Amino acid sequence: MLQNIWKWLIIPLIMIGIGTAIVIYAVNNPTDSIVARMLTYERIFRVIREHMALLLISMLAATFVGVAAGIMLSRPRLYYAGRVVENIVNVGQTIPSLAILALFFTILGLGFRTAVFALFLYSILPILRNTFAGIDGVDYSIIEAARGMGMNSFRILTKIELPIAFPIIVAGIRTAVVINVGAATLATFIAGGGLGDLIVTGLSVHRDMIIVTGATIAALTAILLDYLIGRVEEKIVRWS
Amino acid sequence: MIKLEGISKIFPGQKHHAVKNLNLEINKGDVCVLVGPSGCGKTTTMKMINRLYEPTEGKIFIGGEDALNKDLIKLRLDIGYVIQEIGLFPHMTIEQNIATVPNEKHWPKEKTKEKVEEVMNLVGLDPKIFKDRYPAALSGGQRQRVGVARAMVADPPIMLMDEPFGAVDPITRARLQNEFLRIQEGMEKTIVFVTHDIDEAIKMSETIVVMREGEIVQHATPSDLLSAPADEFVSNLVGRNRSIKRLHLIRIHEILEELGRVKPIPEDTKTDEIKKRLDESATRTVMVVDSDNKLKGVIGVNDLKQKTGEVAADYYQDVMETITNDATLNDALSVMLECGEGYVAVVNENNQYEGTITLGDLLNVVKEDS
Ligand SMILES: Nc1ncnc2c1ncn2[C@@H]1O[C@H](COP(=O)(O)OP(=O)(O)OP(=O)(O)O)[C@@H](O)[C@H]1O
Numbered sequence A: 001m002l003q004n005i006w007k008w009l010i011i012p013l014i015m016i017g018i019g020t021a022i023v024i025y026a027v028n029n030p031t032d033s034i035v036a037r038m039l040t041y042e043r044i045f046r047v048i049r050e051h052m053a054l055l056l057i058s059m060l061a062a063t064f065v066g067v068a069a070g071i072m073l074s075r076p077r078l079y080y081a082g083r084v085v086e087n088i089v090n091v092g093q094t095i096p097s098l099a100i101l102a103l104f105f106t107i108l109g110l111g112f113r114t115a116v117f118a119l120f121l122y123s124i125l126p127i128l129r130n131t132f133a134g135i136d137g138v139d140y141s142i143i144e145a146a147r148g149m150g151m152n153s154f155r156i157l158t159k160i161e162l163p164i165a166f167p168i169i170v171a172g173i174r175t176a177v178v179i180n181v182g183a184a185t186l187a188t189f190i191a192g193g194g195l196g197d198l199i200v201t202g203l204s205v206h207r208d209m210i211i212v213t214g215a216t217i218a219a220l221t222a223i224l225l226d227y228l229i230g231r232v233e234e235k236i237v238r239w240s
Numbered sequence B: 001m002i003k004l005e006g007i008s009k010i011f012p013g014q015k016h017h018a019v020k021n022l023n024l025e026i027n028k029g030d031v032c033v034l035v036g037p038s039g040c041g042k043t044t045t046m047k048m049i050n051r052l053y054e055p056t057e058g059k060i061f062i063g064g065e066d067a068l069n070k071d072l073i074k075l076r077l078d079i080g081y082v083i084q085e086i087g088l089f090p091h092m093t094i095e096q097n098i099a100t101v102p103n104e105k106h107w108p109k110e111k112t113k114e115k116v117e118e119v120m121n122l123v124g125l126d127p128k129i130f131k132d133r134y135p136a137a138l139s140g141g142q143r144q145r146v147g148v149a150r151a152m153v154a155d156p157p158i159m160l161m162d163e164p165f166g167a168v169d170p171i172t173r174a175r176l177q178n179e180f181l182r183i184q185e186g187m188e189k190t191i192v193f194v195t196h197d198i199d200e201a202i203k204m205s206e207t208i209v210v211m212r213e214g215e216i217v218q219h220a221t222p223s224d225l226l227s228a229p230a231d232e233f234v235s236n237l238v239g240r241n242r243s244i245k246r247l248h249l250i251r252i253h254e255i256l257e258e259l260g261r262v263k264p265i266p267e268d269t270k271t272d273e274i275k276k277r278l279d280e281s282a283t284r285t286v287m288v289v290d291s292d293n294k295l296k297g298v299i300g301v302n303d304l305k306q307k308t309g310e311v312a313a314d315y316y317q318d319v320m321e322t323i324t325n326d327a328t329l330n331d332a333l334s335v336m337l338e339c340g341e342g343y344v345a346v347v348n349e350n351n352q353y354e355g356t357i358t359l360g361d362l363l364n365v366v367k368e369d370s
């Protein structure tokens, strides 16, 4: 048991260790006074906090809406609507995240909320698509067996379809998280805060150290979250 | 128990009938087997009984009630269903799979658990080994048995079984068939059974429905089907060796009494006595039993010549295969052919000797009937 927990924690701990080491090193060994002013513990924690807030709020909303919409579109009555939405979603996914941010900035103005909303929309897509595909992909004979044994559509959805689609839905959430962590660095352009602040500041004052610190933390966050969600899924799904 | 009146089904967007003006009545406690070529509408007929498909026309009565106006869920909870594609739930353990209907019926946990183990044993899956496995970790035949267990766990008065033994090997299949018939004797369920195997149909059923292109060609008892096939199509389906197929219809206990075989001998029988018995025996063999009438072995003429000794215990050799008296004559024939002997010993569950069936007996049966 103890060994198991250890196995679970070792990779996250390494990630966090690397991140912390980089932050401590950067703060304590600034290359010049500009870097020293920009890279303080206070500032780094603030942008991490902002980044996490962007990520968490937009992801929670996107998961909720994406799964719900995916379920609705998979109902037989909405089957054709589902196909249409699936195509729109696939096209939507090809729009660059910066373009989406720009688009919403013109409509909703600057700020944290606009950034959350844009990230939310961008993250719905993979979740919705995977929920729909996961439910749609459940073998029809399984559904028929369930119906033949007297389960109603709601029971079939909750007991059969969603559990079988679960791994695919989670895969969609993982994709969304990774995209989201990256896209959230762009929030700084519309004054949304986050790790993008560091990167953009670093770019404008030509200090690589600031850029690298911001980018590494973002990358480590993406890897870490992806890993953790994967591990949780593994724990829940034992049948495949 | 089940009555179909003028049932037709045309699938949306199709011109042809999948099932056309079908009239069928199945009595309570009967096994009715549907046979016919692929695509003739067997599955469609079956799915209309539990209303997975709604008939385009016609009426269905189950136990006198109009099934088409009954609450769907209630109707289905009381009809055990084995789907052709097996349809196990991949994310549930075997135990959870089998417990589906009890859970839908909100049985108490203890009762469900007991009943699940009971049916697992019935279909020959050891609960200790298989209960917690997932369907992915089972062979095709094992999955099929889980499908059957899942359909019968809640004791439904009606069962619909779409090729339930399609994926099991002939030996296990024969065992499952016998087991099935034994269970059926005690439970008197009304069963609709689909198969491609005419031998299986003959063996399992009270009545056989032969279908072609959505219509019934003949509905008859197995015996009538064999002796009076309605047309060329049916006789082709039944096949050439119809008299041999009759062997499926007769169980060993039905003829064993009348045979009056040479009595078995105890282990301490003297050599002279054994010789006398061997001369009387039509098969030139005699069975040896212990004081409890348990079968110990068999002595043939050659055993007496080749071995020396004084009593039966010195001569007998082991019996290769035995058979129980609820097996069919066809099973007996297979055992004889497998062992290359002209006879097979019949024993009960405790290995107590009950009699011997010979090739000659089988020939007599076939002759008498035709
Ligand atoms: N869901 C469906 N939609 C449209 N057509 C169907 C559907 N199910 C069956 N059919 C058609 O109805 C006819 C009868 O099919 P059915 O499945 O009843 O055959 P079957 O006798 O069970 O065959 P098999 O022995 O191969 O299982 C076939 O022509 C088939 O193509």
Ligand SMILES: [Mg+2]
Residues within 6 Å of the ligand: B042, B043, B044, B084, B162
């Ligand atoms: Mg079929």
